[in-house]
Each structure stands twice: as structure tokens, then as C-alpha cells.
Amino acid sequence: MKRFKKIAHFVLPSVLAGAFLFSSAVSAAEWKYAMEEALTDPQGLYATKFKEEIEKNSSHTIKIYPAGALGESADAMEQAQAGLLQFIDQSPGYTGAMIPEAEAFLVPYLMPSDPKQVNIFFKEGKAVNEMFHKIYREHDLELLSVFPEGEQAVTTMKEFRSPADLNGMKIRTMPSPLLLETYKAFGASPIAMSWGELIGALKTNMVDGQENPTVWIEAYGLDDLTKVLTYMGHNHYTTAVMANADFYDGLGAKDKKLIQDASDVALDYILALAVNLDAQGLGRIVRTNPGYKIVTLTEAERAPFKARAVAVEKAFIEKAGPRGKAVIDQMKKDLVNAASKAK
């Protein structure tokens, strides 16, 4: 009995403490997170905030792989779907070839220019938070956040004000069938290629222009490789953060909540920041590249592009089918709600 008491007092507590340490050590995981940008770009800022939140509130750690670390975007997506990566940030401009409905984010002149409305649409809209969540699930992906990185600006060698001016201009797009459709409808000769090829293509005149948010154009010196930057008001660059669905489903309720909470914090953070980043990028271009021409198309100049966008929306619906149409209809409803809330 005496001997048992001794065990109860001295041995059991240390065994239990050891077991506790062991169980918390095995449950602490390192999760891998790949993205298409660098740590200083919008995707990197979101990823860093997400990592901070996860590491602050759990014993898990996140290892971030910036653009290029794991190959091109398509390679990283294969690894995420296979479960080799737990998290991935990939934009619909790349994902659209695999998930046709995701190209809804690329349909021109669907989104308003007002960033306040755009932020409400992404944060609260039913299309983003319910419909797309289900659609991405069918591709083994748990959709965590969708966010805009800034208004798409078109950089070209020559000024353009109309579809006729774009005639014959070779415009690089991300590898998305709908972006090719868009620039054909706008009068240009689009060429799809991944980011890794773009700088070389601009330097060798293989392409005459491209589209991207201003913050990105400035960060990667695309203004130095072209002569004019044009705001057509046709869209915002959109990106999406996802987890591998099997990995996510295998987690306990506490870790699922940890991930959802970290996504919410990172989304609020990037939504508040993205607009300023774009404005700062424009400010730096104006200061450092004074000869660079900045054009904002007037409403009258946008009208023929908007008229041509109708055919692009139709092409999207033909390809994405009835569910694609339902997504577009819901996005339009969400945008009406966002406009009334933003007032």
C-alpha cells in the first residue's frame, strides 16, 4: 500500500506530464502553404497574417512557399490536391482552366470600381461564401477566402481608347480561356502565358501588353517595359485561398475553427490594405517614371468595351452551364446588396 502511495504521488504525475507533453508534441504540425506571389505582395501579406494567427493561437506552424518555390501555379495546385501541401493561394486566372465556374470572377464589367462595394461583395456575398465553397469542394478544395488585389490596369506600348485601337495588339493574359475570349472581344490578339514567361515576352516584343493590378505592375517594373497604363474599369484582380479538403476534414473541431478564424482575420486585414497598396503603387510610378502615360477611359470610351463584354458573359455561361448562370445571377444580386450597404 505504502509502495502504491509512493507511485501515486511521484511516478503517476510525471508519467501524466510526459504523456501530455508527448501528445501536444505529436499534435503540433507544420503546415505547408504555397502562393503565386512574394511575401511583400498582397497574397504574401495575407499568408503572413494567416501564419501569425495560426502560430499565435496553436502549437502548429506554417511554412510559406512563395511564387516559383514549387514550380509554376499549376504544379503547386497538383501538389495541393494531392495533399502534399495543406494550403494554396491560386487565382481564378489559373484555376479557371480546371474549375470553369471560377472564371465568373473574370467576366468583364461585372464588378463595380468602388472598393467599398467590392469588399462587401467578397466578405459577405452568398456567391463567394456559399456557392463557390461548394464548387471548390468538388475539386477537393476547402475554400477559405476570396479577395481582390486591385483594379486591373492594362499596360501597352501604344495608347488605346477604343476596340479599333486594340486591333493587332498582342496582349498577354493569364492561362484562362475566358481572358482570351475577353481580349478577343475587346479587339486585341491575346496570348495566354504564365507569369514566369511574361517579362521575357515583353522584352522580346513577343507581346505588346498585359493586364495586372497597379501594385503588381510597379513592383515588377512592368511600367518600364511598356509606355502607357490604362484603366478601363473592367475588373479587379481576384485571388482565392484554399485548403486541401481531406486534410481539412481530418482535423478536429478546434483546428477547423483555428483555420476559419485565421482566415477571417487575414481577410479583413488584406481587404483593408489592398486599395491603399494599389494607390501607393500608382504614386511610385508617377514619381519614378514621369514620362509614363496614365489613361483612365471615360464612360463614353468604356461603352463599346462594355457592349462587347455581354458576349463574354454569354460565352462564360455556355461553358460553365446552368450552374455558371446561377453563380453569375447570384453575384449580381450580391453586388446590388453590396451597393446598398456601402452607401
Ligand code: 6CS
Ligand atoms: O499575372 C500574373 O500571372 C500574376 N499576377 C498577379 C497579380 N499575381 C500572381 C500572378 O501570377
